[in-house]
Amino acid sequence: DDMRIALVVKALGIGFFEAAAKGAEEAAAELGGVEIIYTGPTDTTAEGQIEVINSLIAQGVDAIAISANDPDALVPALKKAMDRGITVISWDSGVAPEGRQMHLNPSSNELIGNMIIKLAADHLPEGGQVAVLSATATATNQNIWIEEMNKVMGNYPGIEVVATVYGDDLADKSYREAQGLMQSYPDLDAIIAPTSVGIVAAAQAVQDAGKAGEINVTGLGLPSEMAGAIESGASKSFAIWNPIDLGYAATMIAHALATGEATAEPGASIPMGRMGEVTLDETNSGAMADPFVYDASNIDEFKSIF
Amino acid sequence: MSTTDRFIPDRLQSPLERRLKSWESLLLLVAIAIFIANSFASPYFLNAWNLSDATFNFTEKAMIAFAMALLIISGEIDLSVASIIALASTAMGAAVQLGAGTPVLILVGLGTGLLCGAFNGFLVTRMGLPSIVVTIGTMSLFRGISYIVLGDQAFRGYPADFAFFGQGYVFWVISFEFVLFALLAVIYGVLLHKTNFGRAVYAIGNNPTGALFSGIRVARVKFILFLLTGLMAGVAAICLTSRLGSTRPSIAFGWELEVVTMVVLGGVNILGGSGSIPGVVIAAFVMGLVTFGLGLLNVPGIVMSIVIGALLIGVIALPRLWKMWRG
Amino acid sequence: MLKRLLASREILLLGAIMALLALIATRFPGFVAPSNLAGVFNDTAPLILLAIGQMIVILTRCIDLSVAANLALTGMVVAMINVAAPGMPIGVILIVAILLGTLLGMVNGLLVWKLDIPPIVVTLGTMTIFRGIIFLISDGKWVNSHEMSAAFKALPRTELLGLPVLSWIAIAAVLIFALVMRRTTLGRAFYAVGGSPHSATYTGINVGRTQFWAFTISGALAGLTGYLWVSRYAVAYVDIAGGFELDVVAACVIGGVSIAGGIGSVAGALLGALFLGVIKNALPVVDISPFWQLAISGSAIIIAVAVNARANREKGRIILKSAEHAA
Amino acid sequence: MLMHAETAAHAARAAAPDPAPILALAKVTKEFPGVKALSDVDLRLYPGQVTALIGENGAGKSTVVKTLTGIYQPDGGEILVDGAPRRFATAQDAAAAGITAIHQETVLFDELSVAENIFLGHAPRGRFGLIDWAEMERCAEEILVGIGAQIDPKVRLRDLGIANRHLVAIARALSIDARVVIMDEPTAALSHKEIEELYELVESLKAKGKAILFISHKFDEIFRIADRFTVFRDGQLVGDGRMADVTEADLVKMMVGRDVSQIFPNRERRIGEEVLQVVGYDHPTEFADIGFTLRRGEILGFYGLVGAGRSEFMQALFGITKTSKGITKIDGRLSAIRSPADAIENGIVYVPEDRGRQGAITDLPIFQNVTLPSLKRTSKNGFLRLAEEFRLTREYTTRLDLRAASLDTNVGSLSGGNQQKVVIAKWLATQPKVIILDEPTKGIDIGSKAAVHEFMAELAAQGLAVIMVSSEIPEILGMSDRVIVMREGRIAAELAGEDLTPETLVRHAAGI
Ligand SMILES: Nc1ncnc2c1ncn2[C@@H]1O[C@H](COP(=O)(O)OP(=O)(O)OP(=O)(O)O)[C@@H](O)[C@H]1O
Ligand SMILES: Nc1ncnc2c1ncn2[C@@H]1O[C@H](COP(=O)(O)OP(=O)(O)OP(=O)(O)O)[C@@H](O)[C@H]1O
Numbered sequence A: 001d002d003m004r005i006a007l008v009v010k011a012l013g014i015g016f017f018e019a020a021a022k023g024a025e026e027a028a029a030e031l032g033g034v035e036i037i038y039t040g041p042t043d044t045t046a047e048g049q050i051e052v053i054n055s056l057i058a059q060g061v062d063a064i065a066i067s068a069n070d071p072d073a074l075v076p077a078l079k080k081a082m083d084r085g086i087t088v089i090s091w092d093s094g095v096a097p098e099g100r101q102m103h104l105n106p107s108s109n110e111l112i113g114n115m116i117i118k119l120a121a122d123h124l125p126e127g128g129q130v131a132v133l134s135a136t137a138t139a140t141n142q143n144i145w146i147e148e149m150n151k152v153m154g155n156y157p158g159i160e161v162v163a164t165v166y167g168d169d170l171a172d173k174s175y176r177e178a179q180g181l182m183q184s185y186p187d188l189d190a191i192i193a194p195t196s197v198g199i200v201a202a203a204q205a206v207q208d209a210g211k212a213g214e215i216n217v218t219g220l221g222l223p224s225e226m227a228g229a230i231e232s233g234a235s236k237s238f239a240i241w242n243p244i245d246l247g248y249a250a251t252m253i254a255h256a257l258a259t260g261e262a263t264a265e266p267g268a269s270i271p272m273g274r275m276g277e278v279t280l281d282e283t284n285s286g287a288m289a290d291p292f293v294y295d296a297s298n299i300d301e302f303k304s305i306f
Numbered sequence B: 001m002s003t004t005d006r007f008i009p010d011r012l013q014s015p016l017e018r019r020l021k022s023w024e025s026l027l028l029l030v031a032i033a034i035f036i037a038n039s040f041a042s043p044y045f046l047n048a049w050n051l052s053d054a055t056f057n058f059t060e061k062a063m064i065a066f067a068m069a070l071l072i073i074s075g076e077i078d079l080s081v082a083s084i085i086a087l088a089s090t091a092m093g094a095a096v097q098l099g100a101g102t103p104v105l106i107l108v109g110l111g112t113g114l115l116c117g118a119f120n121g122f123l124v125t126r127m128g129l130p131s132i133v134v135t136i137g138t139m140s141l142f143r144g145i146s147y148i149v150l151g152d153q154a155f156r157g158y159p160a161d162f163a164f165f166g167q168g169y170v171f172w173v174i175s176f177e178f179v180l181f182a183l184l185a186v187i188y189g190v191l192l193h194k195t196n197f198g199r200a201v202y203a204i205g206n207n208p209t210g211a212l213f214s215g216i217r218v219a220r221v222k223f224i225l226f227l228l229t230g231l232m233a234g235v236a237a238i239c240l241t242s243r244l245g246s247t248r249p250s251i252a253f254g255w256e257l258e259v260v261t262m263v264v265l266g267g268v269n270i271l272g273g274s275g276s277i278p279g280v281v282i283a284a285f286v287m288g289l290v291t292f293g294l295g296l297l298n299v300p301g302i303v304m305s306i307v308i309g310a311l312l313i314g315v316i317a318l319p320r321l322w323k324m325w326r327g
Numbered sequence C: 001m002l003k004r005l006l007a008s009r010e011i012l013l014l015g016a017i018m019a020l021l022a023l024i025a026t027r028f029p030g031f032v033a034p035s036n037l038a039g040v041f042n043d044t045a046p047l048i049l050l051a052i053g054q055m056i057v058i059l060t061r062c063i064d065l066s067v068a069a070n071l072a073l074t075g076m077v078v079a080m081i082n083v084a085a086p087g088m089p090i091g092v093i094l095i096v097a098i099l100l101g102t103l104l105g106m107v108n109g110l111l112v113w114k115l116d117i118p119p120i121v122v123t124l125g126t127m128t129i130f131r132g133i134i135f136l137i138s139d140g141k142w143v144n145s146h147e148m149s150a151a152f153k154a155l156p157r158t159e160l161l162g163l164p165v166l167s168w169i170a171i172a173a174v175l176i177f178a179l180v181m182r183r184t185t186l187g188r189a190f191y192a193v194g195g196s197p198h199s200a201t202y203t204g205i206n207v208g209r210t211q212f213w214a215f216t217i218s219g220a221l222a223g224l225t226g227y228l229w230v231s232r233y234a235v236a237y238v239d240i241a242g243g244f245e246l247d248v249v250a251a252c253v254i255g256g257v258s259i260a261g262g263i264g265s266v267a268g269a270l271l272g273a274l275f276l277g278v279i280k281n282a283l284p285v286v287d288i289s290p291f292w293q294l295a296i297s298g299s300a301i302i303i304a305v306a307v308n309a310r311a312n313r314e315k316g317r318i319i320l321k322s323a324e325h326a327a
Numbered sequence D: 001m002l003m004h005a006e007t008a009a010h011a012a013r014a015a016a017p018d019p020a021p022i023l024a025l026a027k028v029t030k031e032f033p034g035v036k037a038l039s040d041v042d043l044r045l046y047p048g049q050v051t052a053l054i055g056e057n058g059a060g061k062s063t064v065v066k067t068l069t070g071i072y073q074p075d076g077g078e079i080l081v082d083g084a085p086r087r088f089a090t091a092q093d094a095a096a097a098g099i100t101a102i103h104q105e106t107v108l109f110d111e112l113s114v115a116e117n118i119f120l121g122h123a124p125r126g127r128f129g130l131i132d133w134a135e136m137e138r139c140a141e142e143i144l145v146g147i148g149a150q151i152d153p154k155v156r157l158r159d160l161g162i163a164n165r166h167l168v169a170i171a172r173a174l175s176i177d178a179r180v181v182i183m184d185e186p187t188a189a190l191s192h193k194e195i196e197e198l199y200e201l202v203e204s205l206k207a208k209g210k211a212i213l214f215i216s217h218k219f220d221e222i223f224r225i226a227d228r229f230t231v232f233r234d235g236q237l238v239g240d241g242r243m244a245d246v247t248e249a250d251l252v253k254m255m256v257g258r259d260v261s262q263i264f265p266n267r268e269r270r271i272g273e274e275v276l277q278v279v280g281y282d283h284p285t286e287f288a289d290i291g292f293t294l295r296r297g298e299i300l301g302f303y304g305l306v307g308a309g310r311s312e313f314m315q316a317l318f319g320i321t322k323t324s325k326g327i328t329k330i331d332g333r334l335s336a337i338r339s340p341a342d343a344i345e346n347g348i349v350y351v352p353e354d355r356g357r358q359g360a361i362t363d364l365p366i367f368q369n370v371t372l373p374s375l376k377r378t379s380k381n382g383f384l385r386l387a388e389e390f391r392l393t394r395e396y397t398t399r400l401d402l403r404a405a406s407l408d409t410n411v412g413s414l415s416g417g418n419q420q421k422v423v424i425a426k427w428l429a430t431q432p433k434v435i436i437l438d439e440p441t442k443g444i445d446i447g448s449k450a451a452v453h454e455f456m457a458e459l460a461a462q463g464l465a466v467i468m469v470s471s472e473i474p475e476i477l478g479m480s481d482r483v484i485v486m487r488e489g490r491i492a493a494e495l496a497g498e499d500l501t502p503e504t505l506v507r508h509a510a511g512i
């Protein structure tokens, strides 16, 4: 029988996760004898993911790799999955340690935290006001990145973070929040959106307000979706890791753990196929790779890939 | 005065006969059909543990649906139930931060539910406001308070024994929640169908003016129904919070419409006056079976909701279309 | 006459909005700058458009919970058309959006008119069905900004005489429907049907058909808004405007539209929407956490419905000669 | 007062030859579930003539009106306009054919202005087919002045009193340029002066050659303005002809099918001690300063024109209306009645006028209706005992000679008279001290009517105190020991014995 690995995402239809699913299929083809179940709720809620997890448990899948909408609420359901012998890992947006065997960060959190503020600061040599547009207030990864960012603020004198708002990973809400930021802070210089939905919406809002070039929208986004913003000047640069690689790596890890080729424990190294190896820290989390910066010089090369 | 020997029988149709021809039996057939279809569609369906897990998809909503059924039969509605869950869960979370133990948490959960129910009941029965608008307002208000308290934070750290309510099993695969669901079904069934109170609920729903003119304390009965609905939201809040092990203000978002859908699918007239608890119980199973069965086939939740939406309109439309077609 | 004018709901609400603006201005004078107010209006334009449609539906004793789903479905369809045929003129896209919205509204209307299904059940059902259809046609995928043509995105933001077209469309809708509601037979029929369906029948008005037209208008406006929404935010996906139907109903209620039917005006719907719009835009500016927004709009709804109920309290039949005209 | 029939004017009118009828009904039948409201009726309306349509409550008069105005579709037969058969799908079709009506139930909209109430559906149009409000208000003013009403057309209808609303309804009917004008009890709520103005209006319509159908229960006005009559009984045509050829007694006999005096039971009057004392009942808009006493075994009649405020007062006494002030003493003890439940506990029960909405819960079965106020007695610890409920129901419905398929049948499927019996049974089962009957025989057939009267007499004989609200003079005269007349929310007179005549009743009720 094929090994069945479920890739559970925050919500169906988001470009980032669609790309991750592509990577998962790539890994499955490489491994052979692996079936990928790509699933998730239609809105970004924990209850929706729990129902999905329950039906995956019922189907007796071999592994679940999840990007969580809530780090805590999913724990009981995922624990149950592990009790029934299912391998559970989280990736992208993590679950509390008791609810998974390991967590795969797309990149190291420190690096991302530093990266997003650096992207803004590089274009503000004189210093200035920046604001953060996050996803849902409960999104684990965004919160950690912002936390890491705040830790290194000392390295960027003159840069002031004036506000943090939440767009809930909804394009329209993010758009309005970005508008609100521009109204409240007329001297705003940059918006940092460490979310692929938020960054596009913020760029659109800046463009519509006629402030492209004046306010720099940066953060984490997909080249395909951000090409227009780079072109208009609303965004000077942004970063992202490759979501295809992320889906690929998560699948590889899930497979390795499920077959017993590797065990998740602090200090362990788990193979990720063409992505090399991930080394787990004391909370059983590890980082995949460094984020990559995109700007006018390289966007055209990547915008058709993901 | 003139007593003729004309005899009027008590009933023409035996209760059993009536039951067989009822909406509930039709719905039961639908439920059985879905059950059979599911067992053919997925090899994982007929498995005790899986079926037991599936009940979690509806038990909490059904608990509220029982009280909501009575409320809708009486001609009112409460759209704030999901927000009451959020507020009750938030209150319990806050109590945990103050070091409360499980018994206190239960009291806080139920108390918050009752308080919210009383607030709705006050606005509707005392101030004479339409319940649909009032509860759209309190729906924002109650959840809004949770957001004010919690913002982007979460409450966690519930005591270990608190997990029993949403995750515990009473016997083999029979979960505590399922037992509670069954127990509440019986309690509400008896309350609606076997007591004076239930009779008053039907009378009010059929004709509130007539009921008032017959000496029924209409406002009091409706107030109690709002209290009960709030209380059940409190019970559901305890179960859901226990099951999730944490509280966010967005908890149970959108449940009010699922609860109302369950009640209407169960044959309760949205305009009041008719409906039964067995109907709601079967509707809960139908919705649970549809979502679980399609879930096993990895059909996205939104597609399941098409099925539920179509069932909702279809079950009311089909008999009417049939009647129109027959002339 | 002047006294009546001062006491009217609309003036009261306008006063409330002015007071609100004055209050905000004390903390943040920039908020009342004309350019900012124009921005607030532009932001509120979709809510205004939908509130006008909803107002008409509520006027006829119905409710349309499917407006936001209609908006999302229409928006997705036109976005997909734009992706498939980027060259299609915007005029055609606009017509397609309005026609599709109208069609969806007619579905609701027909179910209410011909099958006599309660509006809340119909629109609860079609709401989930419409959303499900979006998922089916889009396969759950988003249509993103970079996939849309420049012309598609340009229309709502093109400026005319200093205001974006989106704002102008809302202004036009307000004027057109103010005229329709006051000066056409159909407009007056909406009031008659909601005020007293029984009397309406006696004056030769077909109650069901009038309700059908109400749903149709609401659908047309939702379709139009669907295109505007998707092009303005430059994105289309299953969940856009999720839960927005409740904001729309709230705007109507705050605007003095009576859920019992027969009472309401375009001006009321406009002001109700603006009230919510001002609050939404002001909170971040005056540095109140956005988490307060939900609770504030909930309270506004409850206060509004209580105030309106006071104004409409049934006076009964006035028999004593001394009581006539006294109020 | 009764016999103006033999006036010279009348004789002259009788001599005129019959023109062709404008409007006619031929063998029209209309059925409702359980009632045949009209069976094979014929009716003809002539230009320049007033035809009076008379018959008891429920005879089918209003059903004819609704059939002629497109609100009901006949189940059989034809409507002929100028001899040609026509179908009216809606009220607007009928208006287009030149038929307009003042309906018995006021067909009005509280939230709309007076002008719009008059012109809804046929408002004057201006440019682009838009409604011309200024023109509409001007026309409304003109019509209102024409009927002698001083009402501002811009005022909202809800701010008007009952008489003015009636005038608006009349103005609405006249706003349609019609050849046939139907008036269903147009004078019921009007005062003396307004009635006189209406008569003048009818005369002027006649002079313009319009055909008028006039429905009324008041013989004096029928004899004063009608040229012809048509009598209905239980949905059937029982007679028609010229007014000049009949007397009031003839008409009454046609209406009821037997002599009037026979309807009312002879009863022995055993009036006992005082049970109920009412002092100083006041309401902000409905009634003022009402007080009286009532004894065991007594039947106290309440007479007044429709809308005099009797029902409103009775509902206040029963605890429904909470805005009113007043003192109720039962058996000499002060009783605080704040709700119907309190009233029932204190032994006061109320059989309302509006049976379908207030009296019975039509979608529930008979036994559940009967036991609703007595559930405390039939249940045990709050749990229902069906056997006990059926027993109680059987006991009281048998006494009232109820006719029904089973005790489990929904009340809605019973005839009006049997519905009324269910409501009365419901109250008797609570063993009350005072029973208030509000228009107890309105809309029920002759047989049931007599049964209700007989039963009322029996109740009084058993020592129950009875209050009977009625707008029918024969019923008031035939049943009451004492009568209170109400006018515009106040007690106009209290009459008994010698003073109790049709003339005194009408005089006090109309305030002449
Ligand atoms: N919509 C209806 N549904 C069922 N029965 C009806 C309906 N309308 C009238 N009826 C019945 O038809 C019969 C005739 O009623 P109708 O109103 O025509 O009497 P009426 O002669 O106008 O009496 P009144 O003098 O009281 O006005 C009554 O038995 C009444 O109960
Ligand atoms: N306060 C009220 N609220 C609602 N309906 C009422 C009220 N009072 C009376 N009605 C109902 O309105 C209908 C029309 O009443 P109608 O004009 O015949 O006056 P009435 O009640 O007979 O007059 P009176 O007040 O003298 O008894 C009746 O069916 C009556 O039951």
Ligand SMILES: [Mg+2]
Pocket (backbone or CB within 6 Å): D061, D062, D063, D104, D184
């Ligand atoms: Mg009549």
Ligand SMILES: [Mg+2]
Pocket (backbone or CB within 6 Å): D307, D310, D311, D353, D438, D439, D469
């Ligand atoms: Mg009365």
